[in-house]
Amino acid sequence: MKPTRILLSAAALGAALSITTVARTQPADSAAAPEWPTYGGNLASHRYSPLDQINAENFKDLEIAWRLRTDFLGPRPDTLYSATPLYVNGLLYTTAGQRRAAIALDPATGELIWMHREDEGARGDAAARQGAGRGVSYWASPDGADRRIVYVTPGYRMLALDADTGLPIESFGDDGVVDLKLDFDQEIDPIDSNVGLNATPLIVNDVIVVGAAHRPAGSMDSTWNVRGYVRGYDVRTGERLWTFHTIPLRGEFGYDTWEDGSAERNGNTGVWAQMSADPELGLVYLPVEMPTADYNGFNRPGDGLFGESLVAVDVRTGERRWHYQTVHHGLWDYDLPCAPILFDMQKDGETVKALAQPTKSAFLFVLNRETGEPIWPIEERPVPQSESPYEKTSPTQPFPTWPEPFDRQGISHDDLNDLTPELRAEAEELVKSYRLGPLFTPPAVDTPDGPLGTLMLPADVGGANWPGGAFDPETNRLYIHSHTAVFTLRNIPADLEPFDPSPAGAPRSSAAGGAGGPPPGLGAGPPGLGAGPPGLGADPPGLGAPRAGTFLQGTIPLIKPPYDRITAYDMNTGEMLWQKVHGTTPDNIRNHPALAGLDVERLGAYGRIFIGVLTTKTLLIAGEGSVHTNEAGETVALLRAYDKATGEDVEGRIEMPARQTGSPMTYMHNGKQYIVLAVTHAGANAGGELIAYALP
Amino acid sequence: MRSVYAARRRLLAVALCGAGFAAITSLTTSVANGQTKAAPSVLKGAYTEEQAIRGQALYYAQCLSCHGEDMAGLDQAPPLAGPVFSGVWEGESLWALVQRIDMMPPTQPGTLSRDDAVAILAYMLWYNGLPIGDAPLSTEQRVLAEMTFHAPPLPGQ
Secondary structure, rough: OOEEEEEEEEEEEEEEEEEOOOOOOOOOOOOOOOOOOOOOOOOOOOOOOOOOOOOOOOOHHOOOEEEEEEEHHHHOOOOOOOOOOOOEEEEEEEEEEOOOOEEEEEOOOOOEEEEEEOHHHHHHHOOOOOOOOOOEEEEEOOOOOOOOEEEEEEOOEEEEEOOOOOEEEOOOOOOEEEEEEOOOOOOOOOOOOOEEEEEEEEEOOOOEEOOOOOHHHOOOOOOOOOOOOEEEOOOOOOOOOEOOOOOOOOOOOHHHHHHHHHHHOOEEEEOOOOOOEEEEOOOEEOOOOOOOOOOOOOOOOOOOOOOOOOOOOOEOOOOEEEEOOOOOOOOOOOOOOOOOEEEEEEEEOOOEEEEEEEEEOEEEEEEEEEOOOEEEOOOEOOOOOOOOOOOOOOOOOEEEEEOOOOOOOOOOOOOOOOOHHHHHHHHHHOOOEEEEEEOOOOOOEEOOOOOOEEOOOOOEEEOOOOOOOEOOOOEEEEHHHEEEEEEEEEOHHHHOOOOOOOOOOOOOOOOEEEOOOOOOOOOOOOOOOOOOOOOOOOOOOOOOOOOOOOOOOOEEEOOOOEEEEEEEEEEOEEEEEEEOOOOOOOHHHHHHHHHHHOOOOOOOOOOOOOOOEEEEOOOOEEEEEOOOEEOOHHHHHEEEEEOOOOOEEOOOOOOEEOOOOOOOOOEEEEEEEEEEEEEEEEEHHEEEEEEEEOOO | OOOOOOOOOOOOOOOOOOOHHOOOOOOOOOOOOOOOOOOOHHOOOOOOOOOOOOOHHHHHHHHHHHOOOOEEEEOOOOOOHHHHHHHHOOOOOHHHHHHHHHOOOOOOOOOOOHHHHHHHHHHHHHHHHOOOOOOOOOHHHHHHOOOEEOOOOOOOO
């Protein structure tokens, strides 16, 4: 064992620090054991492992093998720790802490092997995507002598570290660092420009593919935002190989889908999601987000390629092979949130190279991954049009006719809560204030006499979201978690006015969510407060009456359960095999007097629940996204397992101390199978934690 | 971070709870000679109107663009009012909430003064339907640590 090595370098942006506590001579074991070498388990994003030491018979015996709090790795505790570690090279690798340190851990104990941190100063503070990120990427040279960990910092710098020591690879970029705010085919502020990334880069065929993310675009000050171009880099040198313009430049394919030259005055359109790749085809699949802004398209008439499109790009050249747009001229924040799942479909006696792209809107877009052609028909259907004269709503949207969607789409009276007649009556009364409608109903203009907004289902956050799905390549079955929540979508009255397309013109994205809001029983403010004519202005309105939420009797969702679910599909036929409610009902619904006497133990978790699922030989495993109080009075979230063939619950009540916030992964190390996932504690104990489970 | 938002107000088309503000009382703790003052309960009025109004102005300037006018949350920003919020924070100390607020806004963590963070918390309490009291919410750690967040009682409770 070598002594601890500490490297301190005075980088221009601040201090970098690597600490190596153990230098290993060779990987621990597991020549034959499957690794977990990428965020999604493999480049096809399957989240699958053939391990079966943990199975339906012994799942109930799982114990905590080790835990690692991440607080000490940053100036403040993690608030949503969403990383998935890698198991490769005999170590566990991930990012952790508010400063997004890269760490290597002993897979058996969680002991820190090495840590690398970057203090990026003002650039880090201004990061568009804060926090620990989703993890790291791994690369090894063919002879295995050169092994690297690659990740992107909050300040949008890409680092390559020696996988054994955590020390920067000096031959990569500038002493191990590539500044992603440079060589971007656009001039942006080197410190506080609005671009970053919390996803992991994807490495395929010796090319690192890096996306771009922005601050949530419901709150943009202008549509003239940074463009989310995607770039490829040489994994050995850090040299930029190509840039794919997600908003086409003049003369490039797709430029004319931005009417009125609006490609020149829009930003975003990045890839904040994870990606997938097919090394044999040499293609990387980019799930592109929407242009600026999320709920308002005044400044971008037209379909706006490659917004909300899946784009297949040649990984050596960055040239587009094909694309498929899943939403035209989006107004709903239904951008592509996760990696497509690649698989070989057995169809009509032939093998078809296919992929399935889950969406926030609860569709699976199933395409031929060589050509981009739909496997089953996708129809362009007419959709409702905006009442604002300045919003050029797309006349149609693409609707996959098969498979069936994995969650409810659109909201009608049939979707209202009917757990009791009283709740149903209250729901009917409440929705009189809102506009209901099918999928792709535009935002209602919120005027004093009009509706409070359009109720939107799935919510802006899905449906599915960044964790994506899982896939069992032995049976060609796909699994995905989704949640069912209502969101309030509205334009403000100013949206009936002409739009200022200059950089000073705000995009007026003004949606308001529906997952919060006060109990409707809250009375008006005290006399003398907040009186005055309603009108437009920048000042707070004073304490008048809070807006209504979308809840009944204080805490019961407006819509009927279930509130989160897992869906299984046979991807040879597209047939939905089963759906299962996932989460335990939150306390404030479960214990509500209005539901006394009803079986409401498992209605699902309500709210912004992002759950990644894991498939193993026989099981489907996922933790709950919200906590509840158990019989002992403890706050817990369950780690659940299902028979992946049937969706039946596997026996066992594994109580985690906090809710799942990072998707689980699994590995075999020295003969023992572990399941590791990131959780996030709330309240006085707030912070992120990695927890490893194993059999006694 | 500043967002120009239309200031709007309307009486909502929801039933106003009969309990309403008639039930609001001031702090029920008393301070007698030699007695320790108990920490006030958020259910009985733990902040002043003045604090909440000041907190509202801060909220509009610093928080609204992500968390929304109705505190319902947006995209990555979680809700700050309603059952999803209270499901997370029920029974947790107000000091934990102040610490959490102190991490905001995300691009400028640690820049709010204690007074401002407590004022924003007061506005959040108001928005969550918790009553106004006679005495301001303390800015002292030891007092806030003894106070816990509770959602207002459900109808029928």
